[in-house]
Amino acid sequence: MPGQSPGFAASGVVTLTTDFGLKDPFVGVMKGRLVARYPAVRIIDLTHEIPAHWPAEAGFWLARSFRYFPRGTVHVAVVDPGVGSAREIAAVEAEGHLFLAPDNGLLAPVFDSAASITARHVTGSLLTRLGIDAPSATFHGRDIFAPLAAELAAGRLQPADLGVPTTDLVPGWIEDPLVGPGQVTGTVVTVDHFGNLITNIEARHLQGLAHPVVRVAGREFAVRRTYSDVRPGDYLALVNSFGVVEIAQAERSAAEGLGLARGAPVVVISK
């Protein structure tokens, strides 16, 4: 319902989320192309350390991070196990932000959680018209996404120019949490820099549980408010600053302490 949604009005800001790492010049040359097409662009790295070929984490973080950026930001995410195959490019407009990614399920968490959504597939004829018609087979981030994002961030291209609206995006990689009577079952989506286990269970999923307790790896942890509510070395569960359940060990790595990693099941019950 475009009439009700806050339209996309370019802010000149572009965020980048990839699995390229920082050891090679891959991210640098993407930025080179952005600056070459739109000298006033302001580029912010969200992260380039998404696990190789695991789009799920990119979408998970994007859906929980984009509202901290100004409206009118173009969010580019390139994590693509199938680069080179006949992959469409998805463009999702939501809450005044625009997301560009391979249509491989990466943007499903944004599509599922944001308001006032319009999704499109970028048409090949548009790319041709922009002179983006002879890209390499293997580096779409540099050859397609960067110049396309530059045009959008510069306001020379509008979301409606990208293609006709569609609801036919590839579905996501991770099941939504299973919410049953007195119990919620979710998944560890990622382990952060501090060794905290980050799940896809959101605060709203816990609303039916009077005294939520997290059960993981055969242990149980009450949900606390913050890390300093326990002593260094103690475990705790909390709804973290991105609104999801996290299992932490104060001033230590819960992932190491509990021997858990991405994909581990997590159950929250009420006691």
Place this chain on the structure above:
Amino acid sequence: MPGQSPGFAASGVVTLTTDFGLKDPFVGVMKGRLVARYPAVRIIDLTHEIPAHWPAEAGFWLARSFRYFPRGTVHVAVVDPGVGSAREIAAVEAEGHLFLAPDNGLLAPVFDSAASITARHVTGSLLTRLGIDAPSATFHGRDIFAPLAAELAAGRLQPADLGVPTTDLVPGWIEDPLVGPGQVTGTVVTVDHFGNLITNIEARHLQGLAHPVVRVAGREFAVRRTYSDVRPGDYLALVNSFGVVEIAQAERSAAEGLGLARGAPVVVISK
């Protein structure tokens, strides 16, 4: 003595120093909030690889790096083992620069070494007035420091607005070097990317030593001018480009070669 000090006049530059790492979107969302509040901000990463929960290294590097940035820079440092507890925010004005950090000893090296210092605790009422009054319990970098730094970098807020001057900051984490007759004893504060052992012993501490020799791990190294004064593989000590004593192994890692790490004691004697 404000009359004598170079006052803080915002340059629009903000530096960031954290222990967040770069694999998660934590640094990215801080930058998002900075740009959202102050679109013209110029953000420079000092480092995000401070060892988790070790504020000492953040302060050590900040105190030795800030003068390379333009006057009027806001330096934000967030390394905070106690996040979520009743921690004050310290704001230190020094030599025309402004530093924001949790008041946990992080800024002590700046406070101890810079000139024309004014320290303040940021008042809660100011945060409320700025609309920074409902932060998460666990991500103060994004929810408090970023918007506060944006206001200061934009020149919409002056250091004097932050609170009344105080000298009651939490003390630092590392003892100053012990300077005795013919001997200086210090500490390895960090090991750098090249494996060089960086100590807190400054050039001025060596002034009483006619022919300074560094004693560490049962070995002795004369103080040289530069790495190329010895052959590849040889050890040397030097006063490095940040003005402190460093133990290096030319084109190798001294930390690996000597089996030393952060916290190792280092003695300089005269021969």
Place this chain on the structure above:
Amino acid sequence: MPGQSPGFAASGVVTLTTDFGLKDPFVGVMKGRLVARYPAVRIIDLTHEIPAHWPAEAGFWLARSFRYFPRGTVHVAVVDPGVGSAREIAAVEAEGHLFLAPDNGLLAPVFDSAASITARHVTGSLLTRLGIDAPSATFHGRDIFAPLAAELAAGRLQPADLGVPTTDLVPGWIEDPLVGPGQVTGTVVTVDHFGNLITNIEARHLQGLAHPVVRVAGREFAVRRTYSDVRPGDYLALVNSFGVVEIAQAERSAAEGLGLARGAPVVVISK
């Protein structure tokens, strides 16, 4: 032939390529000096993870990346095993771009592959005139390269001001591929973030081979178009998005799978 070459007209963009890593404030203070001298500078990191003291990789990536940046970009590369010794500073102007690096062979791949080249050694008297005359012996990136790049990016200094043209640059670190009848022999220059083996064999070297097959570690791989032309886990060779032969394993690490690293010989034959 300056009359035929696109001259250097500063775009205000500076790229940085070093072996400094990101854990210390070394890159940050270089950026501080750039911004302090030229507040409007736009800085883009190419990479700071060049293997310590291995200039060959810096030049390899620069030569294959610079054309993605706007003309008028200043490319600064600091990888210098001999820092502190009597090293000249090389300035290479090519295709409207300007490159600054220690004259230690780093820029040879640019010099060998770009068009309309003019090389110079930066004169000491220029540095003195710019007030860059008392640098530390060990951190030329911060003390010489950053302020020099700022002046050039700001357009306050022209390439011709740097010194008289010379062709006497230190030669490169890696042999060019050996092209014989029906066979090309090259080298793995680097292993990228995904574990792909990146060689110095270019598409043009393969022109005499009807059906090129890559022979490495006792195995043979046909040259394909893209990763998705094989199944996950299968090996392939391809001319990658930077125009050089790469050995990859679809959705895996070829370096781990084949047990190969930098320096490994690679042969392409015709079948």
